[in-house]
Amino acid sequence: MAKYVLAIDQGTTGSTALVVSLDGKTVGRHNTEFPQHFPKPGWVEHEPREIWASVVTSVNQALAAAKVDPKDIAAIGITNQRETTVLWDRATGEPIARAIVWQCRRTADVCDRLKADGHEPRVRERTGLVIDAYFSGTKIAWLLDHVEGARARAEKGELAFGTIDAYLVHRLTGGAVHATDVTNASRTMLMNLARIEWDPELCKLLRVPASVLPKIVGSAEVVGTTRGVGFLPDGIPIAGIAGDQQAALFGQACFGEGDAKCTYGTGAFALMNIGPRPLFSTHGLVTTVAWRIGGEVTYAFEGSAFIAGAAVQWLRDGLGIIRHAKDVEELARKVESSDGVAFVPALAGLGAPYWDQGARGTIVGLTRGTTAAHLARATLEGIAFEVWDLLEAMTKDAKREVVRLRVDGGAVQNDLLMQLQADIAQVTVERPLDIESTGRGAAMLAAVGAGLTEMSALTALAKVETQFAPKVGQPERAAMLSRWKDAVGRARSKA
Numbered sequence: 001m002a003k004y005v006l007a008i009d010q011g012t013t014g015s016t017a018l019v020v021s022l023d024g025k026t027v028g029r030h031n032t033e034f035p036q037h038f039p040k041p042g043w044v045e046h047e048p049r050e051i052w053a054s055v056v057t058s059v060n061q062a063l064a065a066a067k068v069d070p071k072d073i074a075a076i077g078i079t080n081q082r083e084t085t086v087l088w089d090r091a092t093g094e095p096i097a098r099a100i101v102w103q104c105r106r107t108a109d110v111c112d113r114l115k116a117d118g119h120e121p122r123v124r125e126r127t128g129l130v131i132d133a134y135f136s137g138t139k140i141a142w143l144l145d146h147v148e149g150a151r152a153r154a155e156k157g158e159l160a161f162g163t164i165d166a167y168l169v170h171r172l173t174g175g176a177v178h179a180t181d182v183t184n185a186s187r188t189m190l191m192n193l194a195r196i197e198w199d200p201e202l203c204k205l206l207r208v209p210a211s212v213l214p215k216i217v218g219s220a221e222v223v224g225t226t227r228g229v230g231f232l233p234d235g236i237p238i239a240g241i242a243g244d245q246q247a248a249l250f251g252q253a254c255f256g257e258g259d260a261k262c263t264y265g266t267g268a269f270a271l272m273n274i275g276p277r278p279l280f281s282t283h284g285l286v287t288t289v290a291w292r293i294g295g296e297v298t299y300a301f302e303g304s305a306f307i308a309g310a311a312v313q314w315l316r317d318g319l320g321i322i323r324h325a326k327d328v329e330e331l332a333r334k335v336e337s338s339d340g341v342a343f344v345p346a347l348a349g350l351g352a353p354y355w356d357q358g359a360r361g362t363i364v365g366l367t368r369g370t371t372a373a374h375l376a377r378a379t380l381e382g383i384a385f386e387v388w389d390l391l392e393a394m395t396k397d398a399k400r401e402v403v404r405l406r407v408d409g410g411a412v413q414n415d416l417l418m419q420l421q422a423d424i425a426q427v428t429v430e431r432p433l434d435i436e437s438t439g440r441g442a443a444m445l446a447a448v449g450a451g452l453t454e455m456s457a458l459t460a461l462a463k464v465e466t467q468f469a470p471k472v473g474q475p476e477r478a479a480m481l482s483r484w485k486d487a488v489g490r491a492r493s494k495a
């Protein structure tokens with residue numbers, strides 16, 4: 001009898017496979033990195049074949065580590081870096097170009113034009129998103145316009161578009177299924193958020209022919225079965241799909257309205273469950289689909305800060321003041337405070353709630369006495385402040401305070417960062433036992449989709465390992481807040 005769920009977490013820098021037993025334990029895990037391509041400043045590409053190869057390696061290695069026979073996989077769950085855009089030839093399955101990655105800014109000018117032409121309110125009302133190069137829509141049009149013959153072929157129905165979930169479904173089903181889940185579809189700037197269907201007017205505005213679009217499916221349902229992939233037997237159901245941030249929200253068991261999580265990776269992504277109605281933000285957040293299960297849609301507010309862990313990498317690679325990213329905690333602990341230094345890590349512009357593409361990373365408050373330790377501490381504070389900005393916007397938009405913040409992602413092992421987060425945001429930060437919430441969420445969705453009821457144990461794994469309660473005194477916090485606000489003002493490209 002099949003006893004395991006395979007979760008594939010296809011992220012921006014690597015692909016992780018998890019083999020999860022029906023009582024919720026991860027019995028095998030493997031991560032494979034793959035190359036990043038930067039053909040021009042601000043451009044980021046992935047080679048779909050390299051992504052696929054990394055998935056194959058991770059699945060094989062995770063199965064080997066778990067000593068699990070592939071025949072014992074009952075269901076597959078997929079979670080993925082969102083917005084990253086692939087176009088492939090329907091007949092051969094071959095991508096027509098490298099994927100344009102979510103971080104890629106090449107369509108920023110198109111977005112500026114759309115905004116200048118006054119389309120922002122309509123796009124926000126229909127999709128819940130702001131107009132930004134981050135989302136897939138303008139990336140699809142770019143590929144159609146810049147790959148020779150692509151637009152004409154698309155009009156003839158010869159090309160298929162997908163975010164990475166759809167590309168993996170295509171590969172895993174031997175090309176039989178062209179589908180994307182609703183959470184990924186909600187990141188394209190082409191899906192009507194209330195109706196959960198492609199919006200013809202937006203497709204026209206962004207110049208994306210309907211013929212390339214996949215079918216939109218739920219987050220926990222069988223969308224197809226494996227066929228002809230070789231390393232897995234035919235017939236395994238793909239039973240759960242969600243974008244990685246939504247999968248983490250699910251994996252953290254944020255099932256109640258107002259429940260919020262933040263994932264600290266390269267960037268920081270905070271999501272709050274807002275229930276069955278798509279509320280709209282007036283404070284710079286986006287509205288997105290959290291999941292659709294059994295026909296019922298749950299929505300979320302999302303705020304993304306593009307640089308979080310990447311700021312620590314910059315301390316390591318750009319400044320050379322630490323050797324390993326994890327050393328930042330020890331260095332920052334050498335001082336009791338940042339001594340008036342504030343660092344806005346806007347190293348790739350500012351995302352939510354500012355959406356300022358031209359903002360620059362900014363350090364203020366330096367003196368002769370400033371050391372690397374002060375800078376390390378200011379970096380951790382800067383990450384915590386970025387997340388505080390997101391939570392503040394959520395509190396205003398949802399009209400409910402965030403009192404508990406569930407956290408995950410590699411950086412949450414940093415106890416000092418977690419304590420600073422609790423102090424700065426005045427929330428109780430809850431770190432789960434197993435911080436791999438994204439993969440766990442995909443496994444849980446697949447378990448639900450395949451009807452494997454024993455998987456309720458996975459929810460139990462979301463249980464809290466450590467709580468960080470706010471400790472800092474109010475005067476000290478107020479001084480830090482005012483320094484942060486001042487520094488953000490200086491980092492911005494416009495007032």
Ligand code: G3P
Pocket residue numbers: 010011012013080081082083102243244245265266267
């Ligand atoms: O929206 C982009 C996000 O899904 C990427 O996540 O974890 O792959 O950096 P990650």
